[in-house]
Amino acid sequence: MNITIKCFASLARFTPAEADAFPLAPGETVAELIARLGIPPEEIKLVFVNGNHVEVGTVLTPGDRVGLFPAVGGG
Amino acid sequence: MEPASGQESGFAHVPGLAQALSRLSRQETLPDGRLRPCLPLAVAEELALSLRLPLAQVEIAALELGIAPERYLRNFDTYTLAEQALLLASSVALVGLGGLGGYVLELLARAGVGGVTAADGDEFAPSNLNRQLYCTSRSLGGFKAAAAAARVERVNPAVVFTPVAAFLDEANMARLLGGAQLCIDALGGLTDRPALARAAGAAGIPLLTAAVAGQGGYVATVLPGQPSPADFFGPEASAPAENTLGTPGPAVCAASAILAGEALNILCGRAPALAGSMLLFDLSRMSFETVRL
Numbered sequence: 001m002n003i004t005i006k007c008f009a010s011l012a013r014f015t016p017a018e019a020d021a022f023p024l025a026p027g028e029t030v031a032e033l034i035a036r037l038g039i040p041p042e043e044i045k046l047v048f049v050n051g052n053h054v055e056v057g058t059v060l061t062p063g064d065r066v067g068l069f070p071a072v073g074g075g
Numbered sequence: 076m077e078p079a080s081g082q083e084s085g086f087a088h089v090p091g092l093a094q095a096l097s098r099l100s101r102q103e104t105l106p107d108g109r110l111r112p113c114l115p116l117a118v119a120e121e122l123a124l125s126l127r128l129p130l131a132q133v134e135i136a137a138l139e140l141g142i143a144p145e146r147y148l149r150n151f152d153t154y155t156l157a158e159q160a161l162l163l164a165s166s167v168a169l170v171g172l173g174g175l176g177g178y179v180l181e182l183l184a185r186a187g188v189g190g191v192t193a194a195d196g197d198e199f200a201p202s203n204l205n206r207q208l209y210c211t212s213r214s215l216g217g218f219k220a221a222a223a224a225a226r227v228e229r230v231n232p233a234v235v236f237t238p239v240a241a242f243l244d245e246a247n248m249a250r251l252l253g254g255a256q257l258c259i260d261a262l263g264g265l266t267d268r269p270a271l272a273r274a275a276g277a278a279g280i281p282l283l284t285a286a287v288a289g290q291g292g293y294v295a296t297v298l299p300g301q302p303s304p305a306d307f308f309g310p311e312a313s314a315p316a317e318n319t320l321g322t323p324g325p326a327v328c329a330a331s332a333i334l335a336g337e338a339l340n341i342l343c344g345r346a347p348a349l350a351g352s353m354l355l356f357d358l359s360r361m362s363f364e365t366v367r368l
Contacts, residue, residue, distance in 0.1 A: 009288040009316035010316035010320055045307045045313070051364070053366065069355065070316045071265060071314070071315040071316065072286045072288045072316050074286055075174050075322065
């Protein structure tokens, strides 16, 4: 069962090849997913699942849309 | 000149204004074939001069008579006559006059937002030329606030623009926000954004905030008491994405257009479309999505 992953801005370099159909491990949390993607946790400031801001302890379910957003401040 | 906010309609008090507006307006045919009474640009400015009235007040008086000032003609029906009058009587605080702030100010001025108080203590440098609308070979080295004031005067003299060529601490942010209906965060970097969000919350007004990195960015509307995106980002030391991706013009301009569109939503009396939400965009994939914060 799969999820979709979107890595924004400077996190784009961590986007997995199968971002639109990424295999989910059973019971996997956002934090575990972040570790599996090799993203330093401190680089992620906001996590969205299905369009809602969530904490990294959130357990993911098949079909979830995960968005990872870094600190962005440019103007 | 008095600030536009709280301004009363002129025609009820100024002898002859209503008659002059009716006499000097002309019928314009809109692209869909409708006729609309229109106040020619030069006539509006001459009336304001001859009657010693603020231009915005003359335009509001015309709008209340069902006459569209010519410069706003192409906004109908997106902004109705009544909404245009609200815009002319509205007042905004804008912090930052660089990349985001320049484009936002340009759009607010062209829309006829009657009062804009804007602060930036910075001067234009050559590295601003990639994205900052008011940074040109002529304005390099000068205050951004001064270039903005000169531009607004040329774009729309109905706008009462108050430039503040200073960097603001939180107390001065609070002063800048006094009397404004909403605050626009057009700052660069992460350092000052949480303080501005606090100041807007304390003033009880909506904060519109945006930031970009590379081809992506966000725009959010923060109502008093709600969290702001910058609250989650930490201080400048947290290496924001623009430190590597930079701030190219298209993302800056896109974020500014969304900021201005949302500002006009609010100022003409509609519900903010992004309240409690962030619009995330990425021009490299042309993706736009709205998430709840």
